Amino acid sequence: MPDRYDLPAGFRWGVATAAYQIEGAVDEDGRGPSIWDTFTARPGTVRDGHTGAVACDHYHRYPEDIELMRGLGLDGYRFSIAWPRIRPTGAGPANPAGLAFYDRLVDDLLAVGITPLPTLFHWDLPQALEDRGGWLNRDTAYHFAEYAAIVADRLGDRVPAWITLNEPFVHMVYGHALGIHAPGHALMLDALPVAHHQLLAHGLAASLLHERGLDVLISNNLTPVEPASPSPADLAAAEAYDTLHNRLFTDPLLLGRYPDLTAFGTGPDLHGAVRPGDLDLITATPLTGLGVNYYNPTRIAAPTDPSLPFTFAEIPDVPHTAFGWPVVPDGLTHLLLHLRDTYGKALPPLTITENGCSTTEGPDDTFRISYLSTHLDALATAAAEGVDVRGYYTWSLIDNFEWAEGYHQRFGLVHVDFVTQARTPRASYAWYRDLIAAHRVRCATGGSVTSGDR
Ligand code: IFM
Numbered sequence: 001m002p003d004r005y006d007l008p009a010g011f012r013w014g015v016a017t018a019a020y021q022i023e024g025a026v027d028e029d030g031r032g033p034s035i036w037d038t039f040t041a042r043p044g045t046v047r048d049g050h051t052g053a054v055a056c057d058h059y060h061r062y063p064e065d066i067e068l069m070r071g072l073g074l075d076g077y078r079f080s081i082a083w084p085r086i087r088p089t090g091a092g093p094a095n096p097a098g099l100a101f102y103d104r105l106v107d108d109l110l111a112v113g114i115t116p117l118p119t120l121f122h123w124d125l126p127q128a129l130e131d132r133g134g135w136l137n138r139d140t141a142y143h144f145a146e147y148a149a150i151v152a153d154r155l156g157d158r159v160p161a162w163i164t165l166n167e168p169f170v171h172m173v174y175g176h177a178l179g180i181h182a183p184g185h186a187l188m189l190d191a192l193p194v195a196h197h198q199l200l201a202h203g204l205a206a207s208l209l210h211e212r213g214l215d216v217l218i219s220n221n222l223t224p225v226e227p228a229s230p231s232p233a234d235l236a237a238a239e240a241y242d243t244l245h246n247r248l249f250t251d252p253l254l255l256g257r258y259p260d261l262t263a264f265g266t267g268p269d270l271h272g273a274v275r276p277g278d279l280d281l282i283t284a285t286p287l288t289g290l291g292v293n294y295y296n297p298t299r300i301a302a303p304t305d306p307s308l309p310f311t312f313a314e315i316p317d318v319p320h321t322a323f324g325w326p327v328v329p330d331g332l333t334h335l336l337l338h339l340r341d342t343y344g345k346a347l348p349p350l351t352i353t354e355n356g357c358s359t360t361e362g363p364d365d366t367f368r369i370s371y372l373s374t375h376l377d378a379l380a381t382a383a384a385e386g387v388d389v390r391g392y393y394t395w396s397l398i399d400n401f402e403w404a405e406g407y408h409q410r411f412g413l414v415h416v417d418f419v420t421q422a423r424t425p426r427a428s429y430a431w432y433r434d435l436i437a438a439h440r441v442r443c444a445t446g447g448s449v450t451s452g453d454r
């Protein structure tokens with residue numbers, strides 16, 4: 001069986017974070033409010049009333065965090081840019097201090113040989129745009145493209161590749177259908193236009209990035225969907241869920257059309273959101289790569305309630321993370337092979353832009369090491385079967401603000417004490433560092449890795 005040391009030469013190793021989850025400094029240097037500032041201020045939205053106001057104080061401590069990354073020997077760092085730092089009201093003039101922060105971050109990363117991989121939108125929409133309808137308003141897509149161009153004009157001389165959006169599925173469902181995330185709308189299926197407006201934003205921004213000679217990716221949280229049984233009702237339900245979670249985003253991006261959404265009560269115009277020519281805009285710029293965020297598969301059974309065409313089922317006999325998410329490394333192999341078989345030549349090279357787990361472990365986080373190593377072995381299996389996979393970014397470098405869970409779910413290779421802000425590398429940090437080094441030796445020598453390296 002192939003394992004993680006068999007990943008291809010040139011494979012890029014990284015870690016991932018996001019602005020609202022680590023930066024803090026929400027009122028500094030002209031940053032405008034985001035929907036997460038508003039949402040977390042509302043009682044009852046986030047566990048124990050936690051907010052991202054301070055988070056990991058990365059805005060001030062980023063040199064220390066870059067030093068941690070240097071110690072890992074990373075090729076790349078995936079972070080997100082806070083739109084409200086760049087355009088405090090979502091539109092209008094750029095904020096020089098906001099741009100200057102990312103300028104410093106990029107320069108300091110490059111100085112230690114780490115390639116920055118920014119994400120332009122990781123859920124922190126400027127509140128001023130939410131006040132005008134947010135992602136339910138088509139205009140937000142055009143404001144996003146303007147913001148993308150501003151940032152690319154400032155950093156594009158040093159940053160070769162850009163991720164437009166992070167997990168548009170999660171932002172639509174958690175933020176707009178269920179109300180668990182900001183902005184807190186519980187619109188159920190009336191949230192579908194949010195999918196289209198985000199994809200339109202991607203397409204408009206992608207063209208502007210491409211015009212500037214930059215590479216473009218988009219990251220989504222994808223899940224392999226398994227039916228709870230081979231019964232026709234469970235199979236149909238699984239297909240419906242796959243459509244909503246995965247194909248609603250990958251079909252328009254890669255095939256230029258929406259999947260059949262009749263099970264969700266709409267035609268291909270997503271409740272009137274899709275206008276003539278929009279799909280051409282979404283596909284105008286071929287993706288340099290598709291970012292896959294993988295955490296777990298989803299098991300689906302026939303609906304028990306008529307409002308949705310599926311229901312969730314438990315995956316039996318598997319361990320679970322502290323978050324309660326099932327641990328199924330093979331699911332990553334199945335997901336990637338399924339993508340290849342479904343999209344064929346339309347599928348661009350893949351990068352795993354997130355994968356990791358929350359645990360309650362102390363410094364010796366053996367559960368996390370097992371999670372990461374088995375998922376990387378599963379990735380190597382997919383690569384050995386011909387899937388073109390170019391890199392892997394662990395979620396996450398440091399413990400951080402885990403959205404509705406506040407600081408309760410810890411995903412970091414590095415422990416953060418949220419009182420003192422002390423960073424303490426866990427065992428997984430040394431494990432990841434050694435893996436990266438051993439893989440490089442293996443690629444450089446073309447030989448095998450010794451058992452000591454493993
Ligand atoms: O913390 C999140 C991240 O912001 C998006 N992907 C999943 C992670 C873990 O829940």
